[in-house]
Amino acid sequence: MPDLFLDGRPLYVANGTSVAAALALGADGCSRTSVSGQRRAPLCGMGICQECRVLIDGRLRLACQTLCLDGMHVQTRP
Amino acid sequence: MNEATDLLIIGAGPAGMAAALAATSSGAHIVLLDDNPLPGGQIWRDGPQANLPSAARHLRDQLRNCTNVRCHAGTRVIACAADKTLLVEDAERGWQIRYERLILCTGARELLLPFPGWTLPGVTGAGGLQALIKGGLPVRGERLVIAGSGPLLLASAATAKHQGAQVVRIAEQASRGAVAGFAGQLPRWPGKFFQSFSLFDSHYRTDTHVVEALGRERLEGVRLHQQGKTIELACDRLACGFGLIPNTQLGQALGCAIEDQALAVDAWQATTRREHYAAGECTGFGGSELALVEGAIAGHAAVGNSAAAQQLWPRRARWQGFARALNTAFVLDPRLKALARSDTLVCRCEDVPYGELVDHENWREAKLASRCGMGACQGRVCAAALEHLFGWTPPLPRPPFSPARIETLLELEETPPT
Numbered sequence: 001m002p003d004l005f006l007d008g009r010p011l012y013v014a015n016g017t018s019v020a021a022a023l024a025l026g027a028d029g030c031s032r033t034s035v036s037g038q039r040r041a042p043l044c045g046m047g048i049c050q051e052c053r054v055l056i057d058g059r060l061r062l063a064c065q066t067l068c069l070d071g072m073h074v075q076t077r078p
Numbered sequence: 079m080n081e082a083t084d085l086l087i088i089g090a091g092p093a094g095m096a097a098a099l100a101a102t103s104s105g106a107h108i109v110l111l112d113d114n115p116l117p118g119g120q121i122w123r124d125g126p127q128a129n130l131p132s133a134a135r136h137l138r139d140q141l142r143n144c145t146n147v148r149c150h151a152g153t154r155v156i157a158c159a160a161d162k163t164l165l166v167e168d169a170e171r172g173w174q175i176r177y178e179r180l181i182l183c184t185g186a187r188e189l190l191l192p193f194p195g196w197t198l199p200g201v202t203g204a205g206g207l208q209a210l211i212k213g214g215l216p217v218r219g220e221r222l223v224i225a226g227s228g229p230l231l232l233a234s235a236a237t238a239k240h241q242g243a244q245v246v247r248i249a250e251q252a253s254r255g256a257v258a259g260f261a262g263q264l265p266r267w268p269g270k271f272f273q274s275f276s277l278f279d280s281h282y283r284t285d286t287h288v289v290e291a292l293g294r295e296r297l298e299g300v301r302l303h304q305q306g307k308t309i310e311l312a313c314d315r316l317a318c319g320f321g322l323i324p325n326t327q328l329g330q331a332l333g334c335a336i337e338d339q340a341l342a343v344d345a346w347q348a349t350t351r352r353e354h355y356a357a358g359e360c361t362g363f364g365g366s367e368l369a370l371v372e373g374a375i376a377g378h379a380a381v382g383n384s385a386a387a388q389q390l391w392p393r394r395a396r397w398q399g400f401a402r403a404l405n406t407a408f409v410l411d412p413r414l415k416a417l418a419r420s421d422t423l424v425c426r427c428e429d430v431p432y433g434e435l436v437d438h439e440n441w442r443e444a445k446l447a448s449r450c451g452m453g454a455c456q457g458r459v460c461a462a463a464l465e466h467l468f469g470w471t472p473p474l475p476r477p478p479f480s481p482a483r484i485e486t487l488l489e490l491e492e493t494p495p496t
Binding site for chain 2: 013014015016017018020021022024025028029030034035036038039040041042043044045046047048049050051053059060061064065066067
């Protein structure tokens with residue numbers, strides 16, 4: 001059971017859970033803020049649209065193609 | 079640490095897995111690359127809420143037992159580094175892979191068309207929602223509307239219902255006659271015929287399409303045009319996909335020709351570039367059965383086993399028939415080109431509205447004036463939409479094909495492996 005941090009708050013998820021799913025399990029499901037200030041959430045679910053990019057341990061990665069790992073820090077409002 | 083291989087396969091969905099297994103008996107050294115954490119592609123995506131069919135598990139186990147196949151998961155192609163050499167990146171590092179032969183199994187993505195409200199959190203692709211649910215997205219007790227076109231709507235609904243969602247409407251834009259005509263042909267492919275029964279849903283409506291996603295901060299409801307009437311439904315999620323479009327970017331960057339918006343291939347699944355093959359949805363939408371047989375043909379052909387490849391031609395022809403029936407039935411209604419309003423965002427990366435694009439002549443002009451397609455997805459979403467809406471030819475892909483780290487790009491300076 002990975003134990004990660006979503007915008008600073010701890011969250012436990014099932015093994016194999018994607019970070020995209022964790023965004024909805026632990027918060028409102030949003031991943032980023034657009035250039036005009038709108039909150040956005042994962043759209044294509046398959047690594048194409050880039051809407052789900054989040055900061056994971058300091059690196060921008062796609063939430064839909066990243067699995068949750070123990071100790072991971074995920075930020076949606078960097 | 080750079081790498082060299084006899085055969086490189088890009089994409090580990092049904093086509094890529096079948097290609098690797100077909101090629102493995104030759105003893106060739108094979109590298110199988112995929113940008114997802116696990117092999118299986120979109121249709122066999124594994125996860126905490128996925129039900130993988132036994133055929134998929136069997137293929138995966140077989141692959142794991144092949145000592146001459148190396149799988150790189152979570153790895154994407156960033157650039158062409160030199161002749162027959164690609165620069166790739168995973169979560170940790172970037173490196174070059176040099177190959178003798180290549181098979182492109184890059185699959186397809188959903189066609190996502192802009193409509194008012196489609197940027198609201200809660201709106202996803204149809205296949206997109208299915209993929210997110212398999213990865214653990216909770217939908218229990220939520221009200222869902224699934225809209226767009228094609229059998230993927232029913233498959234996505236089935237996955238959602240299995241996880242406890244309440245599907246309040248499945249809106250298929252195609253006419254009742256077109257869908258009935260397609261269903262009438264299904265007995266020619268008995269497996270598909272029986273599958274269609276398990277997917278049937280009483281909330282399915284033909285001649286129905288999305289008009290607007292409603293809500294302020296996130297999705298609260300949807301307005302549909304349903305069989306001549308406008309209706310509104312309250313819902314927590316809207317999953318909307320208008321069919322699939324082949325991922326041709328890498329093939330195009332490697333100089334492979336395009337035909338009907340897909341990578342052009344001959345009977346051996348060979349592209350127009352020597353020693354470069356393609357199989358599955360990147361050569362045209364046809365479903366996993368067609369992808370499997372095309373992948374196997376490409377795998378055999380790429381290692382010179384023409385006899386084994388040729389034996390599979392009749393099976394491919396059978397599933398090509400299914401693909402033709404599918405593509406004819408679910409042709410998109412021209413009314414779907416008129417959904418966006420002037421202030422509807424088309425480019426979601428740079429937040430460019432429809433009104434800033436509509437008066438331009440072509441993609442290049444629109445891009446220079448508005449930054450449309452210049453964001454992180456490089457037009458994979460908006461250029462495909464604008465090709466459908468205005469007939470604009472999408473831009474040729476340029477490296478980096480995906481956003482990449484500086485350290486990875488510095489690997490381009492390295493001497494390619496020999």
